[in-house]
Amino acid sequence: MKMMLPIIIFMISCLLFSFSSSLSGRDFCVADFNSPFGPAGYSCKNPQMVNVEDFSSSGILNAPIIDNLLKTGESTAFVDKIPGLNGQRVSLARVDVQPGGVVPLHSHSDATEVLAVLQGSMIAGFISSNNTVYVKSIGPGGVIVFPRGLLHFQVNSGINLSVGIAAYSSPQPNIQIVDDALFKSNLSTLLISASTFINPIEVKRLKLLFRGSG
Template sequence: MFLPFPTITQHLISNPFTLMATPSSLLLSLLIILYLALEFDIARSDPDPLQDYCVADPKASTSSFFNGIPCINPNLANTQHFTTSALSLPGNTKNLFGFSVTLTNTQNLPGINTLGLTLARIDIGARGIVPLHSHPRASEVTICLIGRMVVGFVDTSNRVFTKKLGPGESFVFPKGLVHFMYNEDVKNSAVAVSGLNSQNPGAQLVALAAFGSKPQIPEEVLKKSFEISECEIAHIRKSLGG
């Protein structure tokens, strides 16, 4: 007969090695890990706020570290803290990849602080691309507003899921998985808006992470990882701007 999970957990904490004594203990240990993940909500993206809102105070002292931005006095909050026009203007797509991302943040939308979400406007020029990238702390849902675009992601078994989106159509990118957006149109730009379930989702472009890191990843690692030569590595690095 099994003990209640809380009792088992207390036993595991006070006697961490006893559960490794028998093979059957491995399954029990895995169940305990699952229980702890559910009990303490390890999979949560951002922590829940402890109040109705926490309007960011960018001018607050930076002598202490906060998981977010310090709050102003709630009595000083007003409507302007919860609205922004940051996503109303098109971004500059004249760059290597032909795209621009404009994000809401605690500077242009202070009321978003601690709410666990971010909005993004994505402008993609003709034949532009948001290259392969991932968000380590957020899932993303995208809706195409103008034009048409090809979107997709790769799961951990290397299956690719792609879709051509037109205005009003949406697509979701699971948390942490590599994904892309591509505008096939040779003449017209495309515009999309995305929602991400983290105040700080992070973004890591695969190409820049591999070939544009500082200091550089050793060439031997890149040669073996991508099965390419030193000349090809140098060409890619030059194309990426460094």
């Protein structure tokens, strides 16, 4: 008898959900992480349950943890942490690069990036699909655009920490790092070498460095 209870609660909550949603407008669609998500993003939280905390976060862009190998760290304000970004085509991140540090060659398949340097300086560059290189040293107050899907990188060749803020045209930009794709994955040395022409010995050295298998 009492076993029906959770089912009934579930059905009532379904009804409530549909009622509220059919009454509300479309100002925003705050992510409900417990519901299915689709090509356009997460399902929307019941607007009655939404509050300002869904749209904001304290200290989320404070100084990030620094990676030992890359001497770089990133704090992100993406939809997984700020559900109010769901369905919006924008997000922010902070990137700190120590002297000698690098944001290695990578691309964002679904986002253009605009990087502003707040402190220190970075050599930043991207490469177009006809193999033209666009590279520049960016200092405080300077800005550079990395068009969607193109390979790009940053290095700190200075002697001070450099700090940047990056805006993305996606609520959760994916990041495909070439080194990780090849040398942190389980892609076989044979296929890596065949598809990149990198010497198998060098491939194996890099697999050790990035902890890949295969």
